[in-house]
Amino acid sequence: MRADAARNLDSVLETAALLLREDPNASIAAIATRAGVDRRTVYRRFVTREALVAAIHRAKLDACWEVVDDARLDEAPVTVALHRYAEGIIGVSRRWPIDLGRLPDDAESAPRLRELLGRLDAFMDRAAREGVVRPGLPDRWARSLLVHLTNLAAHEMPELTPAKGADAVVESLLDGIGT
Missing domain, CATH: 1.10.10 (Arc Repressor Mutant, subunit A)
Structure with missing residues (x-):
């Protein structure tokens, strides 16, 4: 191209x-x-308009995958990986302000989204095992809270830079469910 x-x-x-x-x-x-x-x-x-919407969702999903990979959720210290993820995803969410939960019926994107969310769940399980977040929370609770906090920082707090938004996300998440 x-x-x-x-x-x-x-x-x-x-x-x-x-x-x-x-x-x-x-x-x-x-x-x-x-x-x-x-x-x-x-x-x-x-x-079609639907093809355009599907392409937007794929572009955001690609950007989210890049953030997850760059955050090194499997190997970086949990708080470092958490901050990297939050900062990156706030930027992605501002660039692509669409809800991936409303993915079009796309055979390629839906499994990729499930896998991405699975990686976030595994990361939050790791955070609980390492004592960064309280164990025993309902399944997907910590990940859902993380997603909501990053969306809050991205869309309702535009005055925050992605770095400051990540600071607020990490502090809120860990003070709210931290050990």
Whole structure:
């Protein structure tokens, strides 16, 4: 793909993610206009609106996987990995402000999301085994709390940088369920 075509694709996907958060019924024409491209450019790449939405979800999922890999949840000290994850995911959530829980019926993305959430659950289990969070919480409780806190920092506290948001997430999570 040519560099300008790749830039246009990124611009369309990011613009669509932002615009669809503001207006879930935004048209392809509105997305194209806001992205600064012709609507035919969007339709050449995405035959339907659903294909565009699926591509946005895949882009966010890819970015989330990169954050999880970079955080080194399996080997970094728990608090370090937790902060890396929170800081990275706040940035991703701001760039791609869509809810992965509303993934389109996509045979590729749904299993990848389940695997990603499984990795977060395994990380939180590790945190409990290592005494960083209290053991015995209901299944998925710590991971769900982490997801909600990062979403709070990303979307309801835009004045926080991702680093400051991660500080708040880690402090809130560990003081709330820490040992």
